[in-house]
Amino acid sequence: MIYDVTLNIAYDYPAAVKDARHVLRVRPRELDGQSVRTARVTVAPHPDEAGRELDFFGNALDQLLILPEHEALSVAMRARVEVRRALPDLEATPTIADLAAAAAADRETGPTGPMHFLGDSRIARRIDAVSAYARELIDPAAPAGEAVLAFASRMKADFTFAPGATTVDTPLQEAFAKREGVCQDFAHVMIAALRGVGVPAAYVSGFLRTSPPPGRPRLEGADAMHAWVDVWLGPDMGWQGFDPTNGVTVLDDHVVVAIGRDYSDVAPIDGVVLTAGPQKTSHSVDVVPVGERVRKA
Template sequence: MIYDIRLTIACNYPAAVADARHLLCVRPRGDCGQHVLSSHVDVSPHPDEQHGERDFFGNFVEDVTVRRPHRDLDVEMRARVRVDRAPADLVATPTLVEIADAAITWREAHGLSPIHFLGRSRRIVPVPAVTTYAEEPLSAVPEAGTAVLDLARRIHADFAYEPGATDVRTGVAEAFARRRGVCQDFAHVMVAGLRGVGIPAAYVSGFLRTDPPPGKPRLEGADSMHAWAAAWLGPEVGWIGFDPTNGVVAGRDHIIVAMGRDYADVAPVAGVVVTAGHQRTSHAVDVVPLDDDTGSAGSA
């Protein structure tokens, strides 16, 4: 499956910014069942400095500096990506106990090693109520893959997708108590629940295809950057994505931009500016499938 992707981000400041440095995490990854055929990032005003590098987790990060006064910052990312992600065989996965045991004895320390995704992070801390909530579906079946999908489906059923109900600062405990929010909140809740029972879990940012295949329902979050969770299901299986916003396994509808411990690791725009008042930020996403001869693995 090949996609053309366009992301636009617009930031407006109430007072002119004299100097700004940003980290942009918007280009798709070239692994995890994906191949980036092309990608390009344009920034306005034109940066005084701009260079890209891989962060610790293997995400492509753009370092941008603007040293002249500006009231607006506009970012446009265009990419063409081929997704060859095979459907996950959830039945052929170890038990949760086996995965938890393998994770705590793991010795490799590269960016996507499970040891980095077991404990608390900047946006995700242990919440006993979330752990208890996750334990029921996770203990209902022996295969970890099926159990994790059941947790994603439970969050999809119990939580209302309601833009504006939360913001980027909403914590796991608050999102869980409200039972409403957006994909970021649902992903954080799922990651917290999995870590609470000893399963390594990552936060994933990316895109969804805009138009579903014929006869399939439209997925929530398709017109903006999306977020979901990934669970490490042992050394033989590795990382598998699960989308609690839609209650599905992340398949060929899902294009990965970045993986990290939580949103703070993969925010599309981060950095430092000096201004007054509250800035306004908006973004839009267009994902256009160029072929679809094999169908879609990620639709609800």
């Protein structure tokens, strides 16, 4: 599947910003099964300095410095991405018990090494109640791939997708206790749960293609940024994506932007601004198969 992807992020500030420094993580990644044909980022006001690099995990960073005073910031990303992922054989994976032992013994220190995704991270910390939830539902003798998919499906059934029920700062334990939240909460709970039983799990941010109702054209702006989980399934299969919000394995509807230990590693925009008062932000996403008709909302 080939997609045209559009992301727009806007900030409005209550007072003029002086000396803004930003790090953007908005460009789709080059990965096995995902190829970026074109990608372009535009920013207003125009940056005084701009540079690009990769972080430790291989995510594309845009480093920006904006010196003139400004009361608004806009970021637009346009990309064409081809996604063709093979259907994984989840049965042909080690048992959960064997996988946990292999992960504990692995000494790969590169960005895909499971050791980086086993312990506590800034947001996804192991919590006794979350680990107990995982142990109750995950059979250590089951093939790891099948067990993780079943766990993602169970999370979809047990948790309610409720925009507005949480914020970006809501602690993981609160979202778990409420059993509601958004994709970010689902991903953090699943990561903490899997790490709690010794399974390496990473946070993935990106885009999800959504489909309009039958017979209706796709609306512009109908998509949003999404989050899911990559799970290490052993040295043979490596990393495989699972989406607990939807209870599915990650195939061609998902476009990867950034991978890290939790949201703090992959936030679309980070940085420092000098201003006063609360800022307002909005974003919209379009993930449109090439050639599909789009109607303005």
